[in-house]
Amino acid sequence: xxxxxxxxxxxxxxxxxxxxxxxxxxxxxxxxxxxxxxxxxxxxxxxxxxxxxxxxxxxxxxxxxxxxxxxxxxxxxxxxxxxxxxxxxxxxxxxxxxxxxxxxxxxxxxxxxxxxxxxxxxxxxxxxxxxxxxxxxxxxxxxxxxxxxxxxxxxxxxx
DNA sequence: GCCAACGTTGGC
DNA sequence: GCCAACGTTGGC
Numbered sequence: 001x002x003x004x005x006x007x008x009x010x011x012x013x014x015x016x017x018x019x020x021x022x023x024x025x026x027x028x029x030x031x032x033x034x035x036x037x038x039x040x041x042x043x044x045x046x047x048x049x050x051x052x053x054x055x056x057x058x059x060x061x062x063x064x065x066x067x068x069x070x071x072x073x074x075x076x077x078x079x080x081x082x083x084x085x086x087x088x089x090x091x092x093x094x095x096x097x098x099x100x101x102x103x104x105x106x107x108x109x110x111x112x113x114x115x116x117x118x119x120x121x122x123x124x125x126x127x128x129x130x131x132x133x134x135x136x137x138x139x140x141x142x143x144x145x146x147x148x149x150x151x152x153x154x155x156x157x158x159x
Numbered sequence: 160g161c162c163a164a165c166g167t168t169g170g171c
Numbered sequence: 172g173c174c175a176a177c178g179t180t181g182g183c
Contacts, residue, residue, distance in 0.1 A: 007181090032179095033166075056181055113182075131164040133180050 002048045003139040004039070005062070005127050006102065007055040015052050015064035018104040025069050025103040029077055030085045032097060036136040041072040041098045049144055050102055053127065054110075055135075061112035065148060070101035108152050121146045 006028065008014070018026045031037055045068065052064035074095035077085035090096040116122050126137035139147075 009181095035166095060182070133165055135180085 002043065002045065003051070003141065003144040004044065004048060004068075005051040005053050005125075005137050005139050006066075007053045007127075007135040009056045010054040010063070011057065014054065015104055015107045018052070018064070018066070018102065019107060023069075023103060024105070025101050027075070028099045028102050029075055031075070031099060031135060032085060032087070033133075033135060036134055037098055039136045039138070040100045043138075044068045044072065044100055046070065049139075049148075051139060051144075051147065052102070052104060059110060059112055061110045061116065062108065062147065063110055064104050064108055065106045065152075066102050066104045068100055069103040072098040072100050075099040111147065111151055115151075119146070119151075121150075 008028075010017075012030075013026055018024055028040070031040065048068040050066040050068060051062045052066045054060055054063045074092075075085065075097045077083040078087040078090040078095060078097045079092060080086055085097075087096055113128075116125065117128055122128065122143055125139065125143055126132060126134065
């Protein structure tokens with residue numbers, strides 16, 4: 001069992017959008033970065049924990065808890081010339097980009113970037129590192145526990 | 160919209 | 172394989 005943080009632009013796919021989908025599950029379309037793809041293709045397992053992060057928006061932060069709901073499979077938008085995610089060098093025989101399905105388990109209070117940065121326990125989180133641009137990053141068990149237990153459960157009483 | 164930081168591309 | 176130029180990310 002591993003843990004991940006996955007960024008999505010809420011104007012594209014938000015936690016609410018995922019919850020509105022059948023089985024609260026959405027395909028993680030559009031990853032076009034090799035490192036992020038490799039995480040999905042090589043390291044993710046069904047049932048892994050996912051922090052659903054809203055990025056490139058007014059209030060960036062963790063907005064939900066989710067899980068990996070499928071093995072990796074080809075992202076069909078790479079084959080679609082009409083898609084913003086089209087990749088001319090990908091073929092059906094040799095797909096370049098993969099994705100997994102993500103099932104949202106719970107919409108949480110928004111844990112903002114500023115709040116995440118305020119906790120020394122989280123200072124090693126990759127998503128908080130200077131210049132980080134990876135849309136998928138591993139989360140340690142300790143970080144996962146701190147966020148899902150301390151911030152979301154204990155913290156929920158204060159909200 | 161700005162811009163720092165990083166990833167990718169492509170000429171050599 | 173180097174590295175400059177370019178494109179993208181994403182917070183502010």
